[in-house]
Amino acid sequence: MPSTIEFPFSADEALLTIPIALSHADFSISANALLDTGSTVNLLTYSIGVQLGAIWEEQTVRLPLAGNLATVEARGLFAHVQIGTLEPVRLAFAWAQVSQIPFILGQTNFFREFDVCFQRSRRTIEIIRL
Template identity: 50%
Template sequence: MRNAERYPFLSSDTALGEASFRPYLPFTLVYQQNSITASGLLDTGASVNVMPYSVGVELGYEWERQTAALSLTGNLAQYEARVVLVQAIVGQFELVQLVFAWTQATNVPLILGQVNFFMEFDVCFYRSQLQFEIVPKQAAPD
């Protein structure tokens, strides 16, 4: 059996009571010699991982040097975005490479979406318990 790690939902606005709790995952992002501790919103409805502009700058990315552009949809459609690859340390699990849409938006949380967070990790939500559990994907059998 794989070792799963369990995390609590966190409140984003105490005035909303229980409705404000969201599944934020603490983890570390690593790019070259830089690393930062971050908290990402697990969003099963997001097509891609999204990194706010300030996080990319803090990691050492330079906007002008990122040449792979992509278009975001929804609330972020008005902002330019670039593809960046980042190493991530999630809990006690092995290092994993995540692909992010680095957006020029600054008022957006770091979002963990289908491509590729949910391709790398299995997640089980226990909303009634205000907890979620993650485990890395299983390696394909030989």
């Protein structure tokens, strides 16, 4: 049976973010992640990867980015994500070698693991763990 959690958002918020807990190896951090249905991949900033104890040179899978990040090098990195009281899930990230970008949850594979419902009239974001 799916589990659900709701987050409030302000009507004047331009970008919808949710608080998450992120862990990799023996490290964990809390961060706000942008929900981006138009993003092909989950995108992790370089600084967050370092905070999680990841070592750039040890990540051997290179991932091409597109759009305004096409010239940025990215490597594959797995991390566990927990949203509120929902069960943690292992997600794949494109770990970009820049920090001046948003931390993004995208189609691969956040939106394959969760259903998300934006309810503007109620000013809530409903996250459903599949």
